[in-house]
Amino acid sequence: MYKVVIGLEVHCELKSNSKNFSSARNSYSTVPNSNVSVVDLAFPGILPVVNKEAVRNSIKMALAMNCEVPEYLTFERKNYFYPDLPKGYQITQFKHPIGINGYVMINVNGEDKKVEILDTHLEEDTASLEHYNAYSLIDYNRCGVPLLETVTAPCINSADEAIAFLETLRSIFLYTDTSYARSDRGQIRCDVNVSLMEEDALELGTKVEIKNINSFSSVREAIICEVARQTEILSNGGKISQETRRYDENTNETYLMRSKEDALDYKYFTDPNLPPVKISREWVNEIKDEIPRLQYERSLLYINDYAISRKDAYTIVREKEISDYYEECISLGGDPQLVCNWLTGSVIGNMNKMGLTITDISLTPNMLVELIKLINDGKISGKQGKDVLEKSLETGKTPSQLVSEMGLSQITDENEIRNIVIDVINENLNLVEDYKAGKRVFDYFIGQIMKKTRGRANPVITSRILKEELDK
Amino acid sequence: MKNILELREEIDKGNVTKEELFNNSVDMAKKYQEKYNSFVTILDNYEGIDSNSILSGIPYAMKDNVSTKGILTTGSSNILANYVPVYDATIYEKLKEAGAVLVGKTVLDELAIGGTGTTGHTGVVLNPWDKTRQIGGSSAGSAAAVALGIVPFAIGSDTGDSIRKPAAFGGVVGFKPTYGRISRYGLFAFASSLDHLGVFARNVKDVAIVTDIVKGHDSKDMTSLPDDDREYSKLLDNDVTGRKLFYIKEALENNDNDPEMEKIIENFKVVIEKCKTLGIEVCEESIDKDLLKAMYPTYKAISCAEVTSNDANLTGIHFGVRGEGNTPDEIIMDARTKGFCELIKRRFVLGSYILQRENQEKLFLNACRVRRMIVDRVNELFREYDGIIMPAAEGIAPKLEYESDMLSDKFLILGNHMVIGNFGGYPSITIPSGFVDNMPVGINITGRVKEDDVVLNIANKIEGSMEYANQVAKEMK
Incomplete structure (x- = not known):
């Protein structure tokens, strides 16, 4: 050789x-x-x-x-x-x-x-x-x-x-x-x-x-x-x-x-x-000052400082505009890993489906960071987040605007949830017996609560209160 | 034959119309064309633009290597025999704007390469003072047209002495300003680092008036100088008392007791005496003779090298006379073989040889170094002197068949010193200084870079001390 x-x-x-x-x-x-x-x-x-x-x-x-x-x-x-x-x-x-x-x-x-x-x-x-x-x-x-x-x-x-x-x-x-x-x-x-x-x-x-x-x-x-x-x-x-x-x-x-x-x-x-x-x-x-951080250096930064995977880092830096978008999200306070997940997943996926580039899409870095915060704060679920993102890409409306328009904001008020839980229990008293007998009906109750709230009840709180009420 | 200011007055008083002036010039051009062959193209129709310029309505001639949109421009070469430019040279644009009226395009040595006026594709230009003699070149037709009184001024180009030598042989004034003072945009390149545009007229004031119009910075020419905001024609009568000029001692050593050269030197000495009466001090200075003898070979090496590259655009592919053949190489080869005269082809071969990788250091770069050495020496002298004053040529206009002894000191030094003006880009002017054997002779003044006004001022004063301003070729009187 x-x-x-x-x-x-x-x-x-x-x-x-x-x-x-x-x-x-x-x-x-x-x-x-x-x-x-x-x-x-x-x-x-x-x-x-x-x-x-x-x-x-x-x-x-x-x-x-x-x-x-x-x-x-x-x-x-x-x-x-x-x-x-x-x-x-x-x-x-x-x-x-x-x-x-x-x-x-x-x-x-x-x-x-x-x-x-x-x-x-x-x-x-x-x-x-x-x-x-x-x-x-x-x-x-x-x-x-x-x-x-x-x-x-x-x-x-x-x-x-x-x-x-x-x-x-x-x-x-x-x-x-x-x-x-x-x-x-x-x-x-x-x-x-x-x-x-x-x-x-x-x-x-x-x-x-x-x-x-x-x-x-x-x-x-x-x-x-x-x-x-x-x-x-x-x-x-x-x-x-x-x-x-x-x-x-x-x-x-x-x-x-x-x-x-x-x-x-x-x-x-x-x-x-x-x-x-x-x-x-x-x-x-003067010209030197105009040179932005380049692809290689950006990938190093993402891998070493933001701890994201090499594969994701390369996906982001492949195009400067996507990388710029990512960095703007970070500078707006977005979590590097979460922004990376959303960007390399739903954002790029939808963008490609729509045949657009990152500079064409109506979802601004501000909006993506806001969306991630809504999820983090438990205002909406991750699954709802995806729906909001798609709607936002379609309409250009901000996530919070969409959340209220779509009636998506989560119910986290414990009293409100408790009232609904009690309502559902009262409507299904026969199943309470089954529950106490050890039958698997818990998820049925959850389903009924979600149906009543159109999925807006915070799942964690709902689950806790339901258990409390059933165990009374 | 009237000069620019006289014609201006005639027009302004209504004694003559611009169109009549144009027609007069055209008639004269046609009348003398068969005899002296000054023009490649004589225009048919008056096309003037009204302006307030001093040149409005003044007829003139332009060397046929300056691009004029819609008007045949051949460079006096067969390869461009059918070439009609699609754009205007800056100098032509400026003259048009000023309302000057183009009468025709004048014959040159093919592509401005040569100094005899005998190699243009439309034939030899003859000296109006003696038809058996050369007018000199390469701006042959422009010199002859002014000497014949066809036009009060003409545009020429000067790479070695191509304005100043024929001016001397034709008994007229020829000036090339500082390199970069007049934009070269639209001048068919010969040797770009040496090429200048310049002006012929029958007196210094006319030359200054025209230069004032055509000079100036041009964004299309990176070698053009910033504007100098001086009006040369207004500075011609400045006091010259205390100005200092020198002549090169070695150039005037007539070791072979050449009788013609002796008469040239005598004529020159008369001019020096005139200078003294004007209060101009003239001294003798020495320059290393080896350096002086190297001027011509240095010029040859640099100009041939540059021209072989500059004229590589003449392939007959994009414009010009198309060659025949089955491949691009064959077509180009055919066009260039048929399109150029022997002399030019020889210079292309020489230039190509000089630029070859294995020769470039020894031939081309050394020539550039010698050029630098000559300029350094002259600049050193210019610290003390305002300019050089010299006979413009080593003799009177040569016979048509004459060939110089190119190895003689007379040819190498006195015959070629004006190339110093091109090496250093100095402003340089030739004015008539009398007659030798019934032929006009001239003296040359070359000054410091960017001191065009000083050179013109001194020349105007010297001209005023003699009686050769406004002369027209003897036969015409």
């Missing part, structure tokens, strides 16, 4: 109103070539102007990944001819990426792992191409969209780890609100570097790069089949050649794109149209 070594290069489109260097809208559109400016099409004479929002988001991501942010913002040109790149070069960061030397903590099947980030750099996306037999179509909507490329160290050792990293990275984009990171829209894409080494070897094996994989599940498949391919070559005494391959989802195989000898020389040089811009530390700190 060989040790698997994987490094990832993840491209993710950033949110911003306009594109990275032009005033065209940065917005996903299914109408081709609808968000395009003269700058994107590289008409003669155009100049790039860097988008502050995109820079802000890239710095936010760099900081969220614990990277160092350089003193100056600078850009290089990466030169190559391809129809998806109208300028004939891509503006990117080569010498001074927006973030270097960072790390991201991931959890793989219960084990924590630190994934080193070599760099993360801001660049522009290319146009998208659709190839047909006799022609190709170009859509420039994507061309110039701010793109953040994040490069990990070769420190990932399995497909599981790779997926865990990608999921975590996506969560950071979502938690920091810097990207939609939707792979179905090509907003997050990945190149995978795979090499194998003997368990006790000191040097890394020869790496093979698999380019442009569009979904996380394909990343897993690509790694598995590339590891198998390399294992077979090495096991047969062969050598791996350094090359770039492409993964085909249909055949589940990787194919040679180009060998090392054909590697392009991109002739990077500083873009003279983009003078260095000072990144003030005040700005960096």
